[in-house]
Amino acid sequence: MAAPYRLDDDSVVVIIGSGAGGGTLGNELAQKGIDVVILEAGARIEHEDFINDEWDSFAQLAWLDHRTTGGGWRVGKDFPNLPAWIVKAVGGTTTHWAGASLRIQEHEFKALTNYGKVEGANLLDWPITLADLEPYYAKAEDKMGVTRTNGIEGLPGNNNFKILKAGADKLGYKECHTGRMAINSADRDDRMSCQQTGFCFQGCKWGAKWSTLYTEIPKGEATGRLEVRPNAHVVKIEHDADGKVTNVVYADKDGKLQSQKARIVCVACNSIESPRLLLNSESARFPDGLANSSGQVGKNYMRHTTGSVYAVFEKPVHFYRGTTMAGIIQDEAGHDPSRGFVGGYEMETLALGVPFMAAFLDPGGWGRSFASAMDGYANTAGLWIVGEDMPQEQNAVKLHATLKDQHGMRIPDVWFTDHPNDIAMRNHAYKQGQALYEAVGAIRSFPTPPYPSTHNLGTNRMSEKAQDGVVNKWGQTHDIKNLFVSDGSQFTTGAAENPTLTIVSLAIRQADYIAEQMNAGSI
Amino acid sequence: MTTIYERRRSPASGLSRRELLKRGTVGAALVITGSAVISPDRAWGVETTALKPDTMATLIKLARDIYPHDTIPDRFYAIAVKGHDTKAGQDPAHKELIEVGIADLDARAGAGGYRGLGWEDDRVAILREIETTPFFQAVRGDLVVSFYNQKDLWPHFGYEGESFSKGGYINRGFDDIEWL
Ligand SMILES: Cc1cc2nc3c(=O)[nH]c(=O)nc-3n(C[C@H](O)[C@H](O)[C@H](O)COP(=O)(O)OP(=O)(O)OC[C@H]3O[C@@H](n4cnc5c(N)ncnc54)[C@H](O)[C@@H]3O)c2cc1C
Ligand code: SF4
Numbered sequence: 001m002a003a004p005y006r007l008d009d010d011s012v013v014v015i016i017g018s019g020a021g022g023g024t025l026g027n028e029l030a031q032k033g034i035d036v037v038i039l040e041a042g043a044r045i046e047h048e049d050f051i052n053d054e055w056d057s058f059a060q061l062a063w064l065d066h067r068t069t070g071g072g073w074r075v076g077k078d079f080p081n082l083p084a085w086i087v088k089a090v091g092g093t094t095t096h097w098a099g100a101s102l103r104i105q106e107h108e109f110k111a112l113t114n115y116g117k118v119e120g121a122n123l124l125d126w127p128i129t130l131a132d133l134e135p136y137y138a139k140a141e142d143k144m145g146v147t148r149t150n151g152i153e154g155l156p157g158n159n160n161f162k163i164l165k166a167g168a169d170k171l172g173y174k175e176c177h178t179g180r181m182a183i184n185s186a187d188r189d190d191r192m193s194c195q196q197t198g199f200c201f202q203g204c205k206w207g208a209k210w211s212t213l214y215t216e217i218p219k220g221e222a223t224g225r226l227e228v229r230p231n232a233h234v235v236k237i238e239h240d241a242d243g244k245v246t247n248v249v250y251a252d253k254d255g256k257l258q259s260q261k262a263r264i265v266c267v268a269c270n271s272i273e274s275p276r277l278l279l280n281s282e283s284a285r286f287p288d289g290l291a292n293s294s295g296q297v298g299k300n301y302m303r304h305t306t307g308s309v310y311a312v313f314e315k316p317v318h319f320y321r322g323t324t325m326a327g328i329i330q331d332e333a334g335h336d337p338s339r340g341f342v343g344g345y346e347m348e349t350l351a352l353g354v355p356f357m358a359a360f361l362d363p364g365g366w367g368r369s370f371a372s373a374m375d376g377y378a379n380t381a382g383l384w385i386v387g388e389d390m391p392q393e394q395n396a397v398k399l400h401a402t403l404k405d406q407h408g409m410r411i412p413d414v415w416f417t418d419h420p421n422d423i424a425m426r427n428h429a430y431k432q433g434q435a436l437y438e439a440v441g442a443i444r445s446f447p448t449p450p451y452p453s454t455h456n457l458g459t460n461r462m463s464e465k466a467q468d469g470v471v472n473k474w475g476q477t478h479d480i481k482n483l484f485v486s487d488g489s490q491f492t493t494g495a496a497e498n499p500t501l502t503i504v505s506l507a508i509r510q511a512d513y514i515a516e517q518m519n520a521g522s523i
Numbered sequence: 524m525t526t527i528y529e530r531r532r533s534p535a536s537g538l539s540r541r542e543l544l545k546r547g548t549v550g551a552a553l554v555i556t557g558s559a560v561i562s563p564d565r566a567w568g569v570e571t572t573a574l575k576p577d578t579m580a581t582l583i584k585l586a587r588d589i590y591p592h593d594t595i596p597d598r599f600y601a602i603a604v605k606g607h608d609t610k611a612g613q614d615p616a617h618k619e620l621i622e623v624g625i626a627d628l629d630a631r632a633g634a635g636g637y638r639g640l641g642w643e644d645d646r647v648a649i650l651r652e653i654e655t656t657p658f659f660q661a662v663r664g665d666l667v668v669s670f671y672n673q674k675d676l677w678p679h680f681g682y683e684g685e686s687f688s689k690g691g692y693i694n695r696g697f698d699d700i701e702w703l
Contacts, residue, residue: 052685055672158692159700166703195691205687315702320682322697354682358671366589366654366663367647374671375592378681440703 005037005227007260012037013514014248014262016234016277019092020503021487022268023212024143026228027220028511034518036226037260038217039250041233041269042089047214050095050203054355057202061095063088065405067272071395072417074449078363083414084303084453086270090230091213093270093454094500095203098325099182099210100348101146102497103137106130107335108343108388111493114335115342121390121419122300126492127464127473136505144182144210144504145189153185154178155194158322160349163313163381167436168329175330179348182210182501183323189215198351200324232258235407237265237281237290237483245290245483251407264482264514264523266475268507271301271456271489275397276412278460278470291460291477291485296470298398300391300461301414302494303453305422307385308350309433310361311442312376319351319381326351329383332432333496341424344496345387347433352382360451373446381437385429386455388496390419397459455499460489474513475506482523486510525608527601529567552638553580553597560601567598573611573618578625582607582662584638585628588646589663590670595679603670607662617661624658 005012013029015022018040026038042063051057063086069076075083087093107114109130112123141149148154155178157165168176183200184193194208207214220226231253238259239245247261267274275298279289289297326349333344352360354377362370395417399410418426430447437445463469466478475490477483488503495502517523554561560580561568571579579601586600611618629636631649640646653659670676677684686692 052687055668156698158697162698162700162703194693196693196697197686197691198697199686206691316681317700318681318683318696321686321692321695353684354677354680355668355672358667364663366650368591371590371592374590374680 005035007258009035010246010261011035011263012261013264013266014039014260015266015268015486016248017041017092017268017270017273017487018090018212018217018228019087019268019270019487020094020212020500021507022266023091023094023216024504024507025266025268025486025511026226027212027216028508029514030220030223030226032511032515033223033225034515036220037262038226038228039232039234039248039260040090040228040230042087042230044090044228044230047203047205047207047211050199050205052197052199052202052205054202054353057199061087061089061203066403066411068400068403068411068413069415070413071415074363075452076416078449079452082452083416084272084456085451086272086456089213090217090228091211094211095213096201097209097211097500098200099323100325100328100498101141101144101180101182101501102346104130104133104495104497104502105333108493108495111343111388118342118390118421120392121421122393123391124461124463124468124492127462132473133502133505133509136509137501139508140501140505143215143508144501145184146180146182146501147185148177148180152188155181155183155185155323155326158196158319158326159317160319160322160351160381161327163317163440164327164329164347164349164383164436167440170439171432171436173329173331177328178326179328181323181325184208191215194323196322198320198322198324233407234269234277235280235409237267237277239283239285239290239480243285243480245480255406264484264518266484266486266510267460268486270487271459272397272412272414274485274487274489275459276399279399280409291470291479291483293479294467294469296461296468298459299393299396300458301395301397301416301456302389302391302458302491303416303450304455304457304494305345305385305387305389305418305425306450306455307426307430308382308448309385309430309437309445310380310382310448311434311437311445312373313379313381313442316378317381318378319349320353324351325349325384332429339428341421341428343388343421343425345385345425345429346496346498347383347385347429350382350384361446361448363449373444376444381442383433385426385433386496386498387425387429388494389422391458391461391493392417392419455488455494457488457491457494457499460485462490462492475510476513484510484514525569525572525605527567527569527598527605529598553583555580562597567601569601569605569608571608574608574621578622579604579608581625581628581637582621584646585625585650585662586666586670588643588650589666591643592679595676599670599673599676602673603666604662606665606669620658620661624656624662627653627658
């Protein structure tokens with residue numbers, strides 16, 4: 001059963017955040033017999049209690065603490081206090097996620113080498129290669145039950161997919177299928193198969209979709225070596241005179257500050273809160289924040305080049321039925337600069353219910369053009385674009401100069417402006433998406449702008465040299481040996497793929513390294 | 524709370540059935556009495572507590588001009604904007620924002636006021652002039668949720684809502700497309 005640890009137990013590994021990175025790392029370490037405390041800011045809400053209703057679910061799970069935005073992105077104008085769509089609950093954003101699980105391509109790990117210098121971009125090669133990560137990708141795919149791997153069958157295609165596939169065929173695309181999804185196509189790992197409910201973004205009430213909430217976390221707890229402490233919002237990481245981290249300070253459910261001692265601290269709060277926590281942990285010795293000798297903490301914020309294309313047909317589609325992300329086209333995912341940009345993008349089906357469609361189709365839009373688009377809802381199909389965006393130093397998570405949260409900590413101010421490469425890629429993808437739907441008879445199509453960020457990356461990036469980034473190839477901070485970063489903020493570049501499979505693979509790999517180093521007594 | 528009264532029986536008293544048919548229920552003029560806005564067929568009414576009933580009637584019209592769905596009755600627009608009356612009762616600044624905003628619309632519309640402009644295009648032209656104002660932003664920003672999040676409206680859009688209790692769509696048409 002779940003092991004409770006004492007606040008003054010300084011032998012434990014403390015992981016902050018229980019999402020894709022933190023939840024996986026916690027289980028992996030516990031399986032190796034290491035004592036782990038996961039501190040999670042959100043509540044523990046079991047999957048039976050998820051709600052099949054977009055706004056009610058959003059209120060139940062989303063991270064709604066105060067945030068601000070800056071820069072030229074449209075999200076900053078349309079949703080000035082909602083830069084990102086992230087979860088605050090045990091399981092983190094793996095409760096909301098759609099399940100698309102793709103490996104980063106070999107050339108993407110070497111973005112600087114393969115794309116060359118791109119003006120205004122802060123490109124860098126990852127300090128690891130695809131070959132380094134392959135064994136861990138294999139483990140992650142097995143753990144998550146990713147379809148089209150390990151002999152697991154693909155999911156059946158819904159109506160939205162069938163339209164995508166017909167359009168792909170018309171355009172001559174070759175790589176179109178129902179995706180590699182961490183959603184059970186048949187019962188597996190004591191979880192049932194997908195019932196095509198259509199509320200993947202609201203948390204899967206059946207548990208068919210992988211989430212750390214009901215896979216990694218209970219498995220870790222069953223070892224007796226993992227305690228998950230919900231409603232524990234970490235506000236600061238503290239260190240000793242040698243510059244080693246010693247404990248973390250968190251606000252408990254009553255807002256009272258507590259201090260948990262630790263042998264090792266792993267930060268896995270997603271790419272806005274992770275750098276914010278490091279910056280807020282400034283001290284006399286580290287006046288610019290922890291692990292920030294490079295000045296790169298919070299910098300290079302990436303969110304993928306995204307956008308959607310929705311199209312209205314003469315006859316019904318009912319695209320909200322079935323898996324939200326029901327299929328993919330990968331033909332544009334390669335690097336082919338003849339298209340006018342570096343890197344590539346994926347096209348994945350996407351469906352929203354009426355409430356979210358109204359909010360996101362054309363934020364701020366109104367009048368007959370908007371209303372008639374909504375009237376076409378039942379006959380609508382849709383896809384989402386996800387492509388590699390350029391890391392830029394001025395795209396950053398900063399601490400707000402004056403505003404503080406309920407615990408007295410400075411809130412994050414999220415800055416983003418598209419790079420010209422991002423814009424060129426998005427326009428190309430809009431054109432392809434609209435052509436695809438028109439090829440199968442769309443009457444009208446909508447190039448829909450990006451939503452608040454669902455993929456948040458790069459703000460504590462991995463680098464070979466300490467001066468270029470925050471963590472080394474194991475996610476260990478260059479500056480502090482017993483401080484790790486264990487989430488998507490480690491990404492050196494964004495690549496075109498949905499990030500979670502890579503986050504999970506890195507966490508499995510990091511667990512091996514931490515165990516090794518602990519055994520060797522070096523941390 | 525700002526309440527919407529709904530009559531159970533119809534046709535409603537007051538207007539003859541013929542008159543009702545002649546006027547229709549969609550788009551016909553709202554009736555203002557005392558502190559209430561009442562639908563022409565007397566099937567429903569909104570009692571205001573903080574805003575002027577005239578203001579509420581204009582808000583309903585404004586809501587329809589922002590998201591015009593011709594076959595959706597006024598009642599749903601009334602439900603969507605009634606929160607402004609509730610909020611105005613709690614927050615004088617909000618009351619001021621709405622009353623001044625609506626008065627401004629009336630002033631821009633001239634003699635007969637905003638509701639007096641017969642053509643939607645003429646009203647929309649005024650809205651285009653003010654669409655960046657805090658007043659318009661507040662009304663539209665609230666409306667996009669309070670209007671489209673009404674479950675009773677989802678059938679109009681062909682959206683089926685919650686599906687877990689029905690076993691998802693695995694046996695209910697997730698892949699039933701036939702026209703492709
Ligand atoms: C709608 C949606 C759909 C998505 N679909 C896909 C998809 O199909 N494929 C894919 O690869 N990715 C998808 N994603 C992205 C995916 O969910 C994230 O990449 C992934 O969950 C990130 O993992 P993480 O560990 O970095 O952070 P998270 O999973 O967000 O976990 C971070 C956790 O840290 C907690 N936390 C934060 N700050 C603190 C603090 N100070 N103290 C304590 N706890 C804290 C949070 O509450 C949260 O639980 C989707 C995301 C969304 C929103
Ligand atoms: S569609 Fe499948 S994976 Fe998505 S919520 Fe429903 S059952 Fe779960």
